Amino acid sequence: MADQRIEPILTDSARLAAAIPSPVAVAPPEARRATWLGLLLEREHVLAGLLLAPTLVILTLFIAYPFVLGIWLAVSDKMVGRPGSFVGLQNFQVNLNDTIFLRAFQNTFVYTFIATALKLALGMATALLLNHHFHFKRIIRASMLLPWIVPTVLSTLAWQWMFDATFSVFNWVLMNAGLISKRILWLGDGTLAMGCLIAVNVWRGMPFFAITLLAGLQTVNPDVHEAAEIDGANAWQRFWRVTLPLIKPIMLVVVLFSMIATFADFQLIYVLTRGGPYSSTHVFGTYAYEIAMRAAKLGQGASISLFLFPFLLMVIVFQLWYIRRSD
Amino acid sequence: MAVRYGGPLKRAVTFHVPLALLVGATLFPFYWMVITSIRPDTELYNVRSNPFFTLHPTLTHFADLFELTMFARWAWNTLFIATVSTAISLFCGLLAGYALARLQFRWAPPLGMVIFITYLVPPTLLFIPLGDVVKTFGIGDTPWAVILTYPTFLIPFCTWLLMGYFKTIPREIEDCARIDGASRIQAMVRISFPLAIPGILSAGIFAFTLSWNEFLYALVFLSSPQQKTIPIGVFTELVRGDVFYWGPLMAGALLGSVPVALVYSLFVEHYVTALTGAVKG
Structure with a gap:
């Protein structure tokens, strides 16, 4: 089958090769085949092994090995600068009796689900807006991605300054508009601080939803929409019945990616509140850092990080199942 | 995907205003970085001064x-x-x-x-x-x-x-x-x-x-x-x-x-x- 397919090319290229020397063939085939190395590399599985080797070495050393080491640390009492010994599930027991940990557990889910839902809703609305034709569309679309591009730490510092206890710009506006008489301590109360964290996370992550969903929208054939319109569907119905089902696959993948990233978030929370006030806004990531790096309890910290794993595994299994199904 | 609009007023309400709000909210923190970095400390740490602009831009922070x-x-x-x-x-x-x-x-x-x-x-x-x-x-x-x-x-x-x-x-x-x-x-x-x-x-x-x-x-x-x-x-x-x-x-x-x-x-x-x-x- 394959031979038949390339036969005309063969005659063509043979003629070409006779006329001009091909730039690709530097060595005549006989000379090349003479070396055993050249012969070995002609075998696809040998070449594949060679090409994949650097990747596999790095991933083994810096992902697989640390992962196994992490499981060992989680069942040990290792401290910084001191070898640990096996303590069984003691670390997990300590965690489950630790009120700050339980708060972090709850926060992680609240933060992930509320922020992801808002990013999806706002991202979809933005994508629908950007899908119009309008002036300066390219530059507006490009600038929409800025929160996603710049280092999160640096933009979060700007937000922290905007939420400052004394000099918050929001307070300045609200006070000058006569809406409040006393300053709001944006980051001074656990619930309000969590709200601020979610707001900044939405600000930073929404563009990713908007731009990927926009790419999905652009693949929707306009004819389908016109057909639905002729059939009497209004804009709202067209969105729910036509657009949404068509972009559901990309939407699902974006949501899953974003959920993993939000669930495992560290930097935004660590910079804006450092888990405060009074350890009320910790998530798994920041609390693991607090215990492992500041309290030097590496084993305990590793056991907190490991709580991310079941959730991660669920998402991965779901994703693989979904890919296989759509194949 | 072709999208049709109603009159100019409807288009302003359903399109231009939301888009302007969105762009404003997206870019505001960057404006805040810029304006903070060029305002002198005497203005930065004064709750009375208008924080949105400055008449005394300075490069001392840089x-x-x-x-x-x-x-x-x-x-x-x-x-x-x-x-x-x-x-x-x-x-x-x-x-x-x-x-x-x-x-x-x-x-x-x-x-x-x-x-x-x-x-x-x-x-x-x-x-x-x-x-x-x-x-x-x-x-x-x-x-x-x-x-x-x-x-x-x-x-x-x-x-x-x-x-x-x-x-x-x-x-x-x-x-x-x-x-x-x-x-x-x-x-x-x-x-x-x-x-x-x-x-x-x-x-x-x-x-x-x-x-x-x-x-x-x-x-x-x-x-x-x-x-x-x-x-x-x-x-x-x-x-x-x-x-x-x-x-x-x-x-x-x-x-x-x-x-x-x-x-x-x-x-x-x-x-x-x-x-x-x-x-x-």
């Missing part, structure tokens, strides 16, 4: 940033680390992506799956044991601690993106070169790799921005001031206990954002391709 901290050094570190880790990841990802997309061998499907899974592993899961590994290798507090660990999330991404890209290049082009006498490797290096340059560029830009912005590994693995990257340096060296030096902080935040925004603006389309390609399963 001068302080360079004189009182090692900002220039951090900028160089960040550039060096981002460039080298991107180069390593592109090299590995290009070879691996090619192998998984083009070569026929028994292990291709499971290896593809393994790389996809590592793509989803967040740094938060591994930073504690990885800190131990970095120490064991004797590269703690050196640029290599992050140059060698950033590829753990960059390589899977590059591989995934380039694998998809190679699948769009017709196999026949390589077959043709093979018939002309090119070896397997020559066909790969001289025919397929040049055709993948747009994909390589996309993956490279995305990887560069990711490593420029990385925080957790750099925070844990780099501790001495002269080894820090911009995100870590600005965050740790300009905040002393409860005291925040907001002027220099925002000047640093601005200068740390500009290079990556510049790279992005030069290659918006490539970046968007990478972003949307990254999520296509």
